Amino acid sequence: MTTNIISIKGTNEGIILTLNDEAAFTEIFKELKTFLAKNHLNMKSDNVLITVKLGYRYLKEKQEQELRKLLEEEYKLNIETLESELVLKDQVLADFTKKQIKTYSRVVRSGQTISSEGSVLLIGDVNPGGKIEATGNIFILGKLLGTAHAGIHGYTDAIISASYMKPTQLRIAEYISRSPDYESEGVYLDYASVQGEENKIVLNKIRAYPRLEKELNAFERSLLNE
Amino acid sequence: MSEAIVITSGKGGVGKTTTTANIGTALALMDKKVCLIDTDIGLRNLDVIMGLENRIVYDIVDVITGRCRLNQALIQDKRFESLSLLPAAQTSDKSAVTKEGMKKIVTELKEDYDFIIIDCPAGIEQGFENAVVAADKAIVVTTPEKASVRDADRIIGLLEQEEHIERPDLLVNRIRNHMMEDGNMMAIDDIVQLLSIDLIGIVADSDDVITASNQGEPIAFQPNSSVSISYRNIARRILGESVPLQNLTEEKSFFKKIKSLFKN
Numbered sequence: 001m002t003t004n005i006i007s008i009k010g011t012n013e014g015i016i017l018t019l020n021d022e023a024a025f026t027e028i029f030k031e032l033k034t035f036l037a038k039n040h041l042n043m044k045s046d047n048v049l050i051t052v053k054l055g056y057r058y059l060k061e062k063q064e065q066e067l068r069k070l071l072e073e074e075y076k077l078n079i080e081t082l083e084s085e086l087v088l089k090d091q092v093l094a095d096f097t098k099k100q101i102k103t104y105s106r107v108v109r110s111g112q113t114i115s116s117e118g119s120v121l122l123i124g125d126v127n128p129g130g131k132i133e134a135t136g137n138i139f140i141l142g143k144l145l146g147t148a149h150a151g152i153h154g155y156t157d158a159i160i161s162a163s164y165m166k167p168t169q170l171r172i173a174e175y176i177s178r179s180p181d182y183e184s185e186g187v188y189l190d191y192a193s194v195q196g197e198e199n200k201i202v203l204n205k206i207r208a209y210p211r212l213e214k215e216l217n218a219f220e221r222s223l224l225n226e
Numbered sequence: 227m228s229e230a231i232v233i234t235s236g237k238g239g240v241g242k243t244t245t246t247a248n249i250g251t252a253l254a255l256m257d258k259k260v261c262l263i264d265t266d267i268g269l270r271n272l273d274v275i276m277g278l279e280n281r282i283v284y285d286i287v288d289v290i291t292g293r294c295r296l297n298q299a300l301i302q303d304k305r306f307e308s309l310s311l312l313p314a315a316q317t318s319d320k321s322a323v324t325k326e327g328m329k330k331i332v333t334e335l336k337e338d339y340d341f342i343i344i345d346c347p348a349g350i351e352q353g354f355e356n357a358v359v360a361a362d363k364a365i366v367v368t369t370p371e372k373a374s375v376r377d378a379d380r381i382i383g384l385l386e387q388e389e390h391i392e393r394p395d396l397l398v399n400r401i402r403n404h405m406m407e408d409g410n411m412m413a414i415d416d417i418v419q420l421l422s423i424d425l426i427g428i429v430a431d432s433d434d435v436i437t438a439s440n441q442g443e444p445i446a447f448q449p450n451s452s453v454s455i456s457y458r459n460i461a462r463r464i465l466g467e468s469v470p471l472q473n474l475t476e477e478k479s480f481f482k483k484i485k486s487l488f489k490n
Contacts, residue, residue: 107422109383110376127379127420145420 006032014049014080021055025063029070036075050077054084098135108132108146115152128168137161143186147171150192156199161191161206170201177201230332230342231464232361234385236377238348240369241399244439245429246345247275248454249365251446252461254309258340261300263312263331265357266347267323270314276303277442278311287315290327296334305447310339320352325359332360341464350384358385364394365426370401370412379421395426397460402431403474427460429453430474 005020005028019028050071059067064082071077100118108114110129114122119136126132130146138150140162149171151158156173166186169178172194191209195202233246243266250262264272267287273279284299289312296312303309312331315322335342346357358364364385368378378396385394398414405411418425432453438445446457452472459469 109386110380112383125420125422129376129379 006035014051016051016053018053019057021057029066033070047078049080051080052082054082056085058086156194159191159193164188165190172201175199175201228336228340229363230344230361231363231365232344232346232357233365233367234346234357234381235367236350236381237374240367240374242367243271243275243345244435245367245397245399246272246343247444248446248457249461250309250343251444252457253341254306256461259308259338260341260343261310261312261335261339263342263344264314265344265353267314267320267353268316270316272345273311273313274442275439275444276311282313285313285315287318287322289331290324291322296331323356325356328356329360358388361391363392365397366394367397367399368417369399370406370417375412375417375420382421382423394423396421396423397426398428400431401428401474426463427456428471428474429456
């Protein structure tokens with residue numbers, strides 16, 4: 001059942017309604033209404049699932065309400081999803097910041113926190129009692145003596161790396177490791193990541209980082225773009 | 227050009243008040259007009275260390291609430307004409323001191339004095355904010371102990387947010403040389419590196435400081451003691467002179483020198 005601007009297909013999973021994304025919404029809505037009135041789908045059960053494919057159309061809130069009212073209330077169809085190929089600007093920006101590296105240049109002192117979306121590059125030290133956290137990776141050109149938390153929203157592949165590491169605590173996603181209770185020397189040019197079957201936070205030399213090349217290329221690019 | 231300097235530390239008991247009294251005295255010895263302000267309401271000590279406790283009639287709260295004029299509350303030092311003290315209140319309500327009140331007092335004092343040195347209470351609450359609000363410069367006092375350095379770091383962070391204050395300077399107080407040599411105390415270099423601010427002076431831990439404070443006579447008066455020289459050096463650095471850091475190691479006897487040779 002197809003007209004110029006709408007098409008309806010029945011499948012095992014339910015009905016798929018495709019709306020042409022080049023026509024005006026009012027036109028489509030009118031067409032849909034007459035179409036449904038003409039071919040009144042005589043539903044046996046109330047809960048027929050329908051998937052609405054919107055193509056590259058952006059539905060305004062009011063338009064979505066109208067559509068839902070028509071399908072759900074008048075024809076007792078159960079809208080499963082409203083699929084749109086469109087990616088919203090906010091979504092794109094959010095994805096973009098996730099991949100971005102934000103640069104700070106300061107000392108993070110006791111009681112201070114740097115919190116960042118995406119990865120963070122700190123030029124300076126994190127003193128004991130200070131905290132640095134990011135949804136992505138953490139790179140520190142300086143001493144990490146306080147707490148660092150990478151992948152705060154659960155990204156377990158995140159890494160924390162620093163020129164000098166003697167942290168109070170390292171956290172990656174939900175994993176925590178703390179410094180030993182005895183006085184210990186710090187390590188130079190190491191990175192921390194979650195590894196092994198036990199999912200422990202492990203320190204390794206930066207030059208041994210397998211993903212380094214890929215990550216650093218992306219990093220370089222983002223610095224050049226700034 | 228007059229300057230208001232706040233002496234602060236975060237942690238209590240590291241020697242803020244002693245430092246205030248001695249830097250004030252040392253500056254006064256160099257013919258500067260100095261006014262000390264004690265902002266530790268309820269726990270005033272500066273007057274005791276200066277030996278001026280018995281002369282207090284009015285205090286800072288009286289000035290702020292308008293019970294007296296600023297000049298009436300100022301106490302002139304018994305040794306110098308150029309040194310005065312504005313004492314804290316011992317009994318009045320802490321909340322009487324406001325930021326505006328402090329600003330007004332300091333601006334008024336700046337007309338008559340070269341240096342206004344503000345003794346800050348311990349902690350980071352209202353008292354700290356009041357002490358800091360009118361300052362142009364800050365000296366952060368710390369001892370070579372972890373807890374004290376940690377608090378100093380916190381305080382520096384807070385001071386950096388106050389835009390009217392220059393980058394604070396660091397004073398490392400109560401250095402015990404033998405402990406530092408044995409590696410049981412944080413080394414000065416490590417402290418400066420961690421806090422990453424400029425060092426304005428180091429002061430050794432000495433029994434004489436306590437004796438002098440108990441007598442109400444700041445140690446900076448004594449002409450020859452090592453601690454006194456430390457404070458005078460700090461005063462000279464505040465005035466812009468470049469003075470090398472003192473060597474705090476004691477003169478070793480011949481026998482000790484031989485002993486240390488074997489140690490290494």
